[in-house]
Amino acid sequence: MEQVQYRELQEPEPNSSFNSTSSSEDEIDFEAGEELDLTKLQTGQVVSSSGWLLNPAPPSLSNRKCLILDLDETLVHSSFKYVRQADFVIPVEVEGQVHNVYVIKRPGVDEFLKKVGEWYEVVVFTASVSRYGDPLLDILDRSRSIHHRLFRESCYNYQGNYIKNLSQIGRDLKNLIIIDNSPASYIFHPQHAIPISSWFSDTHDGELLDILPLLHDLSCIDDVRLSLDINI
Template sequence: MEYAQDDFFDLTKLQPGQTHAPNGWLLDSQPDALKGRKCLILDLDETLVHSSFKYMRQADFVIPVDIDNQIHNVYVIKRPGVDEFMKRVGELYEVVVFTASVSRYGDPLLDALDVHQSVHHRLFRDSCYNYQGNYIKNLSQIGRPLKDTIILDNSPASYIFHPQHAIPISSWFSDAHDNELLDIIPFLEDLSKDNVEDVGIVLDINM
């Protein structure tokens, strides 16, 4: 279901407590170095990585997270192809990782994951839009033209307001033979081109 933006339901309006940039949007103005690029919003958990408090022998890295003044180790495995995927999209897009997780977990994870410095912005749970008890990634609040904005997320509930701007991806936990990130690269290369004037129209047809 798609929600119309009307007088009764203004999707651009911030909710109390929502963290945002000084300009009133979730992101500051597009940096000059990225001018003209489309905006790609990436989910984190079960899209790029899988994390667990339980010991995982195959973990690619371990991050300490402070919860109630106690340090807990979080074991993280990377989805196959994530390094190549991140490197390529960082060359093509203004890349935003937007996760419903909290920053004390997401920040150190991204510090370890983003080996190519491909992520230009990070948004966390406190920037999500609360709707019927769900944390929504509200693309109308990002501060970028919707026609240039794409979200890649394993959870359709996250982009319930903007399904026509989404590239769905299956939830990933440990399948070593998964190729979805690498398979998506050619499509994202095409969408990044100047002749694509509205990504929503292309995604609506292809998805």
């Protein structure tokens, strides 16, 4: 993120963004006892034919836990500004004009995706729009480890913020894990989260690979919430 924490990828226009966890500058204020039906869809949310964000898992994945991964500042860092060390560049159209987006991969992301794709049903869930996220993931996912992609239109809007609502995924909550650099994204389900720091360009970062042993262990247990409460 180049400007502020919850505005991950800014378009050239000052008042719009491809990828923003927050659609306002307000901090999220959520109390655990607040009455919300988190399974209820909101107007405009895009869901699958099943009525959940995802259709039922295919037989080949039905016995796996489900791993939700954030994209920007978790797996990659992207910028409209020229980046000499960019791993790849994608063209993205903004209001009729095509702009180049320079993408740097977080160290270890290729191995990370390959491994978790062997252990989990993998979902990339991002507050970005699909016209940016889809071409990026087409290049990033070299091992074809990502089984599903969810974008901004699937997010749950709460106090003007784009939340990744795990209660709407369509999987048993005991089988769901989320990795995201923004705690605001999983404010409703902190007991399912593995926190990770925001990444921009540090070539010595090793967090993705450091998480792998924990993820391997979690893939084999009955209820991930019990272990995450202890380990994180």
